[in-house]
Amino acid sequence: xxxxxxxxxxxxxxxxxxxxxxxxxxxxxxxxxxxxxxxxxxxxxxxxxxxxxxxxxxxxxxxxxxxxxxxxxxxxxxxxxxxxxxxxxxxxxxxxxxxxxxxxxxxxxxxxxxxxxxxxxxxxxxxxxxxxxxxxxxxxxxxxxxxxxxxxxxxxxxxxxxxxxxxxxxxxxxxxxxxxxxxxxxxxxxxxxxxxxxxxxxxxxxxxxxxxxxxxxxxxxxxxxxxxxxxxxxxxxxxxxxxxxxxxxxxxxxxxxxxxxxxxxxxxxxxxxxxxxxxxxxxxxxxxxxxxxxxxxxxxxxxxxxxxxxxxxxxxxxxxxxxxxxxxxxxxxxxxxxxxxxxxxxxxxxxxxxxxxxxxxxxxxxxxxxxxxxxxxxxxxxxxxxxxxxxxxxxxxxxxxxxx
Amino acid sequence: xxxxxxxxxxxxxxxxxxxxxxxxxxxxxxxxxxxxxxxxxxxxxxxxxxxxxxxxxxxxxxxxxxxxxxxxxxxxxxxxxxxxxxxxxxxxxxxxxxxxxxxxxxxxxxxxxxxxxxxxxxxxxxxxxxxxxxxxxxxxxxxxxxxxxxxxxxxxxxxxxxxxx
Numbered sequence: 001x002x003x004x005x006x007x008x009x010x011x012x013x014x015x016x017x018x019x020x021x022x023x024x025x026x027x028x029x030x031x032x033x034x035x036x037x038x039x040x041x042x043x044x045x046x047x048x049x050x051x052x053x054x055x056x057x058x059x060x061x062x063x064x065x066x067x068x069x070x071x072x073x074x075x076x077x078x079x080x081x082x083x084x085x086x087x088x089x090x091x092x093x094x095x096x097x098x099x100x101x102x103x104x105x106x107x108x109x110x111x112x113x114x115x116x117x118x119x120x121x122x123x124x125x126x127x128x129x130x131x132x133x134x135x136x137x138x139x140x141x142x143x144x145x146x147x148x149x150x151x152x153x154x155x156x157x158x159x160x161x162x163x164x165x166x167x168x169x170x171x172x173x174x175x176x177x178x179x180x181x182x183x184x185x186x187x188x189x190x191x192x193x194x195x196x197x198x199x200x201x202x203x204x205x206x207x208x209x210x211x212x213x214x215x216x217x218x219x220x221x222x223x224x225x226x227x228x229x230x231x232x233x234x235x236x237x238x239x240x241x242x243x244x245x246x247x248x249x250x251x252x253x254x255x256x257x258x259x260x261x262x263x264x265x266x267x268x269x270x271x272x273x274x275x276x277x278x279x280x281x282x283x284x285x286x287x288x289x290x291x292x293x294x295x296x297x298x299x300x301x302x303x304x305x306x307x308x309x310x311x312x313x314x315x316x317x318x319x320x321x322x323x324x325x326x327x328x329x330x331x332x333x334x335x336x337x338x339x340x341x342x343x344x345x346x347x348x349x350x351x352x353x354x355x356x357x358x359x360x361x362x363x364x365x366x367x368x369x370x371x372x373x374x375x376x377x378x379x380x381x382x383x384x385x386x387x388x389x390x391x392x393x394x395x396x397x398x399x400x401x402x403x404x
Numbered sequence: 405x406x407x408x409x410x411x412x413x414x415x416x417x418x419x420x421x422x423x424x425x426x427x428x429x430x431x432x433x434x435x436x437x438x439x440x441x442x443x444x445x446x447x448x449x450x451x452x453x454x455x456x457x458x459x460x461x462x463x464x465x466x467x468x469x470x471x472x473x474x475x476x477x478x479x480x481x482x483x484x485x486x487x488x489x490x491x492x493x494x495x496x497x498x499x500x501x502x503x504x505x506x507x508x509x510x511x512x513x514x515x516x517x518x519x520x521x522x523x524x525x526x527x528x529x530x531x532x533x534x535x536x537x538x539x540x541x542x543x544x545x546x547x548x549x550x551x552x553x554x555x556x557x558x559x560x561x562x563x564x565x566x567x568x569x
Binding site: 053054057059061062063065066097098099100224225226227238240245246333335336337338340347349351353361362364366370371373374403 | 407410440441443445469470471472473475477478489491495498500502521522523524525526527530534547548549550551558559563565566
């Protein structure tokens with residue numbers, strides 16, 4: 001188990017025993033970023049494995065303490081760069097909970113729709129790179145073809161392809177652009193056949209099954225004990241999904257299944273995530289059908305939410321509020337919240353402490369990659385070195401998320 | 405939606421199963437409780453943390469089997485300076501609880517809960533690295549984010565946000 005580990009010293013006497021130390025990463029194409037694994041191997045069997053992280057540590061938690069609340073939103077994009085909208089949402093929900101704020105229905109539905117598109121985006125990158133690690137190069141090209149469509153949607157809605165920063169405390173930055181919903185509809189109608197395409201290439205492919213089935217098994221007890229969340233936990237048979245169990249941002253209005261598997265190997269995690277793609281596209285379809293036609297996209301709180309540009313040109317009050325929010329920020333009542341949402345990787349939690357001023361006293365991000373990485377040694381020890389790459393891919397780690 | 409005022413009186417919080425169970429187990433271990441913004445916070449005395457963690461995990465009705473997160477808040481310059489924060493989740497009951505332990509700056513040590521929840525491994529290393537809190541009984545308490553030869557603990561409030569130390 002991961003916890004009984006003693007430090008692996010690199011210097012040892014030659015010929016002292018039969019194991020050897022292998023450094024995997026930090027510059028390794030299959031570690032999905034700058035993850036370094038110190039692996040002790042006996043022949044091809046792994047004796048111990050120890051993740052070494054921190055190469056991407058940027059001190060975002062410290063930086064937030066010097067920013068106004070609204071200035072933190074763009075920082076949250078950079079944490080998990082594959083699902084920017086999820087991070088925006090997690091942060092905004094936490095601050096809105098601190099403020100005790102209600103968000104208009106249309107803003108909530110747009111948030112849910114964009115979050116599910118983000119989940120698809122993130123899972124597509126996972127599927128493409130995971131398949132490429134195993135040796136199925138074709139899938140990568142198909143996945144990134146659809147991801148390009150999603151990035152165009154993001155660009156359309158926020159002006160940015162990756163670091164969207166589209167959500168604001170109290171709502172959204174601007175309303176959706178013209179024809180956006182019909183573009184999403186096009187994508188949502190087309191995408192299920194794309195999933196079939198990926199599954200045709202992989203699901204019953206004998207090489208894929210041989211490389212994945214029975215590999216990196218994790219029991220439900222270990223998964224819970226080691227703090228794994230998201231698809232990694234659900235593939236071990238623990239049925240928990242924060243969207244369904246503790247609904248936020250209007251998720252209680254949507255019908256979806258939570259895919260689980262009791263097998264607990266890499267193939268099970270693959271199946272769970274591919275089914276999640278189908279569920280997510282179902283939620284997007286429900287959003288499109290039930291989207292409130294018109295209405296506010298920001299809460300009615302002039303001291304917190306920036307005024308519309310048009311009003312600023314004609315109304316003195318709006319101009320004053322704009323000036324005050326930009327120069328002084330807004331005070332948040334003292335207190336603390338922990339708000340967790342279901343990111344594509346698992347439980348993304350924000351713990352925010354306010355001391356009553358316009359800057360957060362402490363912001364802590366509970367990032368799913370960081371916790372899921374603890375499960376890696378349990379998956380790999382005692383198994384073959386060739387399976388490490390499959391195990392890393394199966395926990396869907398993003399090192400920006402891990403190191404913050 | 406105006407905020408409801410926070411409840412800090414333990415007597416009023418006795419209807420919460422977590423508080424009631426902890427009071428029934430060992431009323432001396434509690435150092436206060438608070439219900440604010442629909443979230444329950446319980447302060448535990450430092451030397452009682454490990455038994456309290458064990459109790460909360462193994463209690464037949466509470467079942468806090470999942471430790472989501474461990475972090476810390478620095479209240480410099482007031483004392484007790486540090487608050488170590490544990491976010492618990494009960495997967496069967498889908499409910500959360502926040503445990504807190506207050507630590508003085510001259511004795512910033514607390515027992516590791518690794519024997520109760522193994523997932524605290526990385527989280528406690530992170531708090532050790534960025535706040536300088538020692539977790540007794542942790543099997544491998546080394547820096548995790550910063551380089552091993554780094555001086556100081558960046559998330560402490562007396563550590564500057566920018567500029568050279």
